[in-house]
Amino acid sequence: VSVSTHRPNRWASFAFSIALCALAPAAGACGFDDPSSIGMQRGMLNLAYPEALHVGTAVWQAQLAGRLPRDPVAQFGDLSPEQRGTLRLARARLLLGRFAARLADDGAAAPRPSLAVVLLGPVMWSRLESGGRTLNPALHVAGPEAGDVVVVTDIAAIEAIAGGALSFGEALDLGVVRLYGRPADVAATRHWLTGRARG
Amino acid sequence: MSTTNRLNVALVALPAAVAIALTAFAQAPRPPAPAEGAEVPAKGALEDPYGEANRAKGGEAAPKSKSYSPYAGRKYPTRVYFGDTHHHTSNSGDAFAGGNRLGLVEAYRLARGEEVVTSSGIAAKMGRPLDFLVVSDHAEGLGLMQQVYEGNPTFMADETAARWSKMMKAGGAEAAKAAGEIVSAQANNKLPPMFKDPKVVGSIMKSVWEKYTATAEKYNEPGKFTAMIGYEWTSVPKGNNLHRNILFRDGKARADQIFPFSSWNSEDPEKLWAWMEGYEKKTGGKLLAIPHNANLSNGRMFELSTFTGGPLTKDYAERRSRWEPLQEIIQTKGTSESHPLVSPADEFLDMGIAGWEYGNLTLEDGPLTKQMMPTTYLRTGLMRGLEQEAKLGANPFKFGIVGSSDIHNSLSFMEEDNYFGKMVIQEPSPDRWEHISKESSWDPKLGPARTRYTWHYNAAGWAAVWATENTREALWDAMMRKEVYGTSGTRMIVRFFGGWEYTAGDAKSRYLAEAGYAKGVPMGGDLAKAPANKAPTFLVAALKDPVGANLDRVQIVKGWVDASGKAQEKVYDIVWSGNRKPGANGKLPPVGDTVDVAKATWTNTIGATELAAVWKDPDFKPSQRAFYYARVIEIPTPRWTAYDQLRFGVKMSKDVPMKHQERAWTSPIWYSPS
Numbered sequence: 001v002s003v004s005t006h007r008p009n010r011w012a013s014f015a016f017s018i019a020l021c022a023l024a025p026a027a028g029a030c031g032f033d034d035p036s037s038i039g040m041q042r043g044m045l046n047l048a049y050p051e052a053l054h055v056g057t058a059v060w061q062a063q064l065a066g067r068l069p070r071d072p073v074a075q076f077g078d079l080s081p082e083q084r085g086t087l088r089l090a091r092a093r094l095l096l097g098r099f100a101a102r103l104a105d106d107g108a109a110a111p112r113p114s115l116a117v118v119l120l121g122p123v124m125w126s127r128l129e130s131g132g133r134t135l136n137p138a139l140h141v142a143g144p145e146a147g148d149v150v151v152v153t154d155i156a157a158i159e160a161i162a163g164g165a166l167s168f169g170e171a172l173d174l175g176v177v178r179l180y181g182r183p184a185d186v187a188a189t190r191h192w193l194t195g196r197a198r199g
Numbered sequence: 200m201s202t203t204n205r206l207n208v209a210l211v212a213l214p215a216a217v218a219i220a221l222t223a224f225a226q227a228p229r230p231p232a233p234a235e236g237a238e239v240p241a242k243g244a245l246e247d248p249y250g251e252a253n254r255a256k257g258g259e260a261a262p263k264s265k266s267y268s269p270y271a272g273r274k275y276p277t278r279v280y281f282g283d284t285h286h287h288t289s290n291s292g293d294a295f296a297g298g299n300r301l302g303l304v305e306a307y308r309l310a311r312g313e314e315v316v317t318s319s320g321i322a323a324k325m326g327r328p329l330d331f332l333v334v335s336d337h338a339e340g341l342g343l344m345q346q347v348y349e350g351n352p353t354f355m356a357d358e359t360a361a362r363w364s365k366m367m368k369a370g371g372a373e374a375a376k377a378a379g380e381i382v383s384a385q386a387n388n389k390l391p392p393m394f395k396d397p398k399v400v401g402s403i404m405k406s407v408w409e410k411y412t413a414t415a416e417k418y419n420e421p422g423k424f425t426a427m428i429g430y431e432w433t434s435v436p437k438g439n440n441l442h443r444n445i446l447f448r449d450g451k452a453r454a455d456q457i458f459p460f461s462s463w464n465s466e467d468p469e470k471l472w473a474w475m476e477g478y479e480k481k482t483g484g485k486l487l488a489i490p491h492n493a494n495l496s497n498g499r500m501f502e503l504s505t506f507t508g509g510p511l512t513k514d515y516a517e518r519r520s521r522w523e524p525l526q527e528i529i530q531t532k533g534t535s536e537s538h539p540l541v542s543p544a545d546e547f548l549d550m551g552i553a554g555w556e557y558g559n560l561t562l563e564d565g566p567l568t569k570q571m572m573p574t575t576y577l578r579t580g581l582m583r584g585l586e587q588e589a590k591l592g593a594n595p596f597k598f599g600i601v602g603s604s605d606i607h608n609s610l611s612f613m614e615e616d617n618y619f620g621k622m623v624i625q626e627p628s629p630d631r632w633e634h635i636s637k638e639s640s641w642d643p644k645l646g647p648a649r650t651r652y653t654w655h656y657n658a659a660g661w662a663a664v665w666a667t668e669n670t671r672e673a674l675w676d677a678m679m680r681k682e683v684y685g686t687s688g689t690r691m692i693v694r695f696f697g698g699w700e701y702t703a704g705d706a707k708s709r710y711l712a713e714a715g716y717a718k719g720v721p722m723g724g725d726l727a728k729a730p731a732n733k734a735p736t737f738l739v740a741a742l743k744d745p746v747g748a749n750l751d752r753v754q755i756v757k758g759w760v761d762a763s764g765k766a767q768e769k770v771y772d773i774v775w776s777g778n779r780k781p782g783a784n785g786k787l788p789p790v791g792d793t794v795d796v797a798k799a800t801w802t803n804t805i806g807a808t809e810l811a812a813v814w815k816d817p818d819f820k821p822s823q824r825a826f827y828y829a830r831v832i833e834i835p836t837p838r839w840t841a842y843d844q845l846r847f848g849v850k851m852s853k854d855v856p857m858k859h860q861e862r863a864w865t866s867p868i869w870y871s872p873s
Contacts, residue, residue, distance in 0.1 A: 046298040047378035054320030077850030144372035
């Protein structure tokens, strides 16, 4: 009986993954770091942010409906799990960077709340810390900080918003983004992003 | 029988069987629902606790009907009921920590055929409702996670729990931190000591239990849907799975007199049996236990010593077979029938092995080795039982067979085209197939890294119960007498009888079951007498799942103890579809394959709608004790992974199986020369 795990180029992809993680300013223990922890981490999300898991379903339903882009890595069935993880991490960092740049470039006059964005798939956290009129992105961090508005979403929604294919308001309506935090901060965030996120 | 004849028979028999079943169902009396809190009358409990009167003894003559109706006076079961004896809701700590927000109410509503939104936000409904459901939440910390989450004031006396409650109420980052700590503590068995202190949590868990039994009472509808009370005893020493599901014959009035015995009380099965005996003495009720996932026990499920290392005795054997009349052969976490390394001649051991053969439940304590396998799997366990019976005078491993799910998301959806996984994280999504559920890193003592993925999980299985009616008492009695079988998710109908006088004509009779009961014993029974110069005969009949696949073949698996005292096994092909002939190696050629993986479809253009035969053991020796069980194999059909690949437009690894042959396993019939 053969062991059926498919692991080509394991060490190469592992080394690449380590290199990518090292680029992160403050790497948290997300699903990219420890894939077997994702189930527990999603459970944690559902405890802290009720119905956060509904976002994942809304995302794939929007993908099937053609409203969100599909995961290109899902087409590479021959890649090992480690290789898929490595590609997805690189992609997530790239798209989150674009997303942060798009939000930072909105020219808002009023101070904005700091955001903690969690990608539901890998449960990967990033922070967009408000510096008054600027946003300072910190990708792949340990988690939210006090006072953050938590944005539960996934990479397909980030890609669509960052690329201008979907407005933040549409993302909220589709359920592919949910906001959690103090009601006043959530309302301020909703007002900020639904009015200005689409260029 | 030619294919044409078989199809003709099938065309006549299938609608007739459905009509008979529907008639029997329609005519079945509908007992009124008991009042809240009232005990359900224990039908037949005094005069015939296990329904033994429903069995004819081997070799007895058929009772002559004095009525015109051939069915007058009939007492044997005429319907098989499909259900799940192993189901977790948000009351189980691991289920709750994994994100499950569906409780008992949702579980029962789903099982009865209603539509519910899952914890992931998906509208979900079963293809076909179940006849019965046993919610078997873990006794350990029953409902406590939910109570912590909701800020039960009892926990405020504990500094850690109070801090968690405060953080959860704060929301945002604080809530995330608290949730992480709670989930981690639950997963690593590091909850504050007060969580295991009966003085603190006893009253809380008792109130959860009473709400639990009340909900079962509310949804139990005798004659229509059975909500059997149960729970899981979760013994897992060093990661070796020794879990048992405990099933109550009784209603709330009796069940509420106790609180479930958990592995926090003891991990020793003998202590569990003693508690079960105590329950019966105290309440007058009845319990049975169903162990599961022998495949994840690393040889401990059928070890030839007691839990504490003592020798097996006749008393041990009798107690074990009394309290544990059944074993779960398949579920989401693999198949426990046997393994190719110990049963190399069996070419149908390909379902539910990959991934699960890596080691025990938690992948601790080293990998599963070939040396462990003789006491790991059900078939080898049955074989060890025969050997022990010869030594001890009683068989410790004498059990019938069921399948069930062990799902932890309240969704007993063991349907390939409607599979919602075991945990919430495994509910439908494009990437669920590749999620890692358990992983061990390389270790000089424990060996190479081992990884279990969601794609290793089965959409399985069901418990099929031949009961006289759909009530707690009738279903429990059928389980106790082992007149049950397990399936991988199909709802094919299988009859299996053993006796000394079956003839080929019995398999062709419209009154097949009449002959089955009159001349022998049904699945789960014993052949105690061996008439001179006779070999046992077996009457087996299988009817395809009405909305499922055709049948490939029926096999009988025999285990026996040879002259040297060593147990042996052999698989016989008994009856099959088409005009196939066994080859020179004695193997029947494959049935064929109509599966279109890309479209996730198959056609019933091969196989048979029903198969029935009488088989006489050609190798029988009266002096050798033996067991026989039937295995019915369907033609190949798409696996849940094929449906996911199509629906989500993803490409999975080449090692992910896309099709399989669904099946059923009957409980054995034993022969003893004594």
